[in-house]
Amino acid sequence: MIRYVNLVFLVFSATLISYGFAFTNPFDVTALQDLYRSLNNPQGLHGWNGGDPCEEYWTGVACSDSSVIHLKIQGLNLTGYLGSSLYNLQNLKIFDISSNSIMGEIPYELPPNATHINMACNYLSQNIPHSLSNMKKLRH
Numbered sequence: 001m002i003r004y005v006n007l008v009f010l011v012f013s014a015t016l017i018s019y020g021f022a023f024t025n026p027f028d029v030t031a032l033q034d035l036y037r038s039l040n041n042p043q044g045l046h047g048w049n050g051g052d053p054c055e056e057y058w059t060g061v062a063c064s065d066s067s068v069i070h071l072k073i074q075g076l077n078l079t080g081y082l083g084s085s086l087y088n089l090q091n092l093k094i095f096d097i098s099s100n101s102i103m104g105e106i107p108y109e110l111p112p113n114a115t116h117i118n119m120a121c122n123y124l125s126q127n128i129p130h131s132l133s134n135m136k137k138l139r140h
Contacts, residue, residue, distance in 0.1 A: 024054040031088040038083030067091035075099040
């Protein structure tokens with residue numbers, strides 16, 4: 001009986017621990033939800049209207065542990081704006097929104113640790129944010 005109780009406790013604990021590591025950073029979720037709304041709630045972004053991006057399939061989103069590290073939503077005929085929460089994607093490395101119909105200003109604060117950003121072939125303003133010079137890891 002004691003072995004059975006210990007086994008149940010072990011399985012229950014392992015399940016809780018795995019859920020603790022699987023859930024996406026809340027700041028990442030908020031940033032993606034803001035982007036989704038700013039892009040006019042596009043149907044082409046499957047999964048983006050709810051749930052957890054690192055636990056479920058969200059179009060163009062890749063994670064490592066509980067952080068969004070890649071956001072590749074190029075060529076999906078997206079319209080709207082970029083929103084104001086991209087800076088909250090602290091662990092994002094690759095940000096590719098190229099070949100869409102996104103318009104407006106490039107946000108002043110972009111994902112600070114990005115190594116690759118591609119916003120080509122949209123209708124964004126030509127103003128380059130001053131914060132770009134602070135992005136020490138940016139290569140492309």
